Amino acid sequence: MDLMKAFTWKIILPACVKPKTNRLKPSSMSKVHVSKQNSLQRLALSDVSNPGSPISLHDLSSSLVGLNLHIFTLKELEVITHNFSRSDVVGEGGFGKVYKGFIKENLRPGLKSQPVAVKVLDLNGSQGHREWLAEVIFLGQLKHPHLVNLIGYCYEDEHRLLVYEYMTLGNLDNKLFKNYASILPWLTRIKIAIGAARCLAFLHEEEKPVIYRDFKASNILLDSDYNAKLSDFGLATDGPQGDDSHITTCVMGTEGYAAPEYVNTGHLTKMCDVYSFGVVLLELLTGRRSVDKNRSKREQDLVEWARPMLRDFNKLDQIIDSRLEGQYSTEGAKKLAALAHQCLSHNPKSRPTMSSVVKTLEPLLELNDIPMGPFVYTVGNDDVKRVCGEKNRILGSDENENNRGNKGEEKEEKGRRRRRKGRRQRRRIRVFRSRAVYSDTDLYKALGTSLYSPRY
Ligand SMILES: Nc1ncnc2c1ncn2[C@@H]1O[C@H](COP(=O)(O)OP(=O)(O)OP(=O)(O)O)[C@@H](O)[C@H]1O
Ligand SMILES: [Mg+2]
DSSP: OOOOBOOEEEEOOTTOOOOOOOOOOHHHHTTOOOOSSOGGGOOOHHHHHSTTOSOOGGGHHHHTTTSOOEEOOHHHHHHHTTTTOGGGEEEEOSSEEEEEEEEOTTSSTTOOOEEEEEEEEOTTSSOOHHHHHHHHHHHHHOOOTTBOOEEEEEEETTEEEEEEEOOTTOBHHIIIIIOOSSOOOHHHHHHHHHHHHHHHHHHHTSSSOEEOOOOOGGGEEEOTTOOEEEOOOTTOEEOOOTTOOOEEOOEEEETTTSOHHHHHHOEEOHHHHHHHHHHHHHHHHHOOOSBOTTSOGGGSBHHHHHHHHHSOTTTHHHHSOGGGTTOSOHHHHHHHHHHHHHHTOSSGGGSOOHHHHHHHHGGGGTOOOOOOOOOBOOOOHHHHHHHHHHHHHHHOOHHHHHHHOOOSHHHHHHHHHHHHHHHHHHHHHHHHTTSOBOOHHHHHHHHTOOOSOOOO
16 A cells, blocks of 8 residues: 655744643643543643643543543554554554554453554654643544544553554545556545535634644545545644634644644634635546646646636636546536635635535535536445345346246247346446446435435
8 A cells, every 4th residue: 555655844934933722730730531422621732732731641541531531552553553663554643653453352442353553653653742641632532523533542651652543444645546457437526525514614613722723634534435534633723713713833733734824923723724724625626646746847836737727617627536437516616716715725714614615515415416427436346246145136036036936938938038128237237347337326325325424
């Protein structure tokens, strides 16, 4: 598998000062206890990470009590990952390597057997304790169907590890840009955009809002049904509260996704996430990376190249992913382009909120003006067998025909014709085993893939 080496940059601006978040006074901070039910009492990152905080790393576990987070030993994680075997590496970013592992039955009470992803801090890398802590604090406390589930963590000496639910289909970046065998159909792209948008809306609307700060395709993970879940909370931070319009921070993020006003001033708002969301929408629409140094100078920066064409519907087909071969909703593409344009506005105040983004995106799943045509899609053997089974049932198998019995010449002849048709059909289905051909919508009908996920 191709490893993704994300390029994360960090610019320390002269204006780089401590976040202006409203912090609890030390006396009340020591009483902070987390309750899943009451988001008002959610532990903020600043409650733990600031110097002088009364909550030290060692009482982190007691502060997070009730969250069902498991604290693993390094030894346990060695067993889970087969000694951090190189062949089990499923990803790599600025934090370190991510391994696929498996938790066996009876490892510890309350922990079911399941596949997991284990992220290990690279002790020689550019990230460290702050990023690890941010993941524990945010992912440990926030629960949402479109947030990856943090199962537990480990800290022993200088070692810092995180254990997540395993996301079968990996990250969106790989699926969109590196999977040459099959391309993501239009409706799947919309489904992914909706899932990720719901997650950002949830974070922004928390009692203590959270700014994600590193929204990009490689941080959107996919389960086996293409449900999107946000992961990698290393750069997430508590948003402004009360009358504050923004927080001022060191500029951190990923080239090509960060909002221009944040890069220029260090002022971070929820609207910076909305901008990054607009960049990912553009990636889904065009099938191009936010920054692609292999293209001509004019086309290297996706936003710069595509933005002028987003409002001109006559030019839209010049930027839409040609690999879709025209199989997308024209109405949907126009709406998606207009939404991306709004999210990418230079003026943060002109950008939509994430909940309004969700409202704009959801109806795009219902648009059925997608041209039907052959669409090459790779499906697993089991799925093909299920489809074949369906078709055989509809056509009637030899066995069914035999059971019916013969009543007169006419009926027998009809039966023979049906049997011949059935055999022809089965031959055709056999051809499909190596290369299943479906249109986007046919695929979902045939395989019963849940495209319409619960309204979260
Ligand atoms: N739960 C998971 N299930 C499956 N794969 C995962 C999981 N978590 C991470 N990965 C894989 O590992 C990659 C890197 O993970 P992640 O983004 O969390 O690391 P990072 O070092 O924090 O990245 P960055 O460089 O963006 O800061 C992901 O893009 C994904 O391919
Ligand atoms: Mg990442």
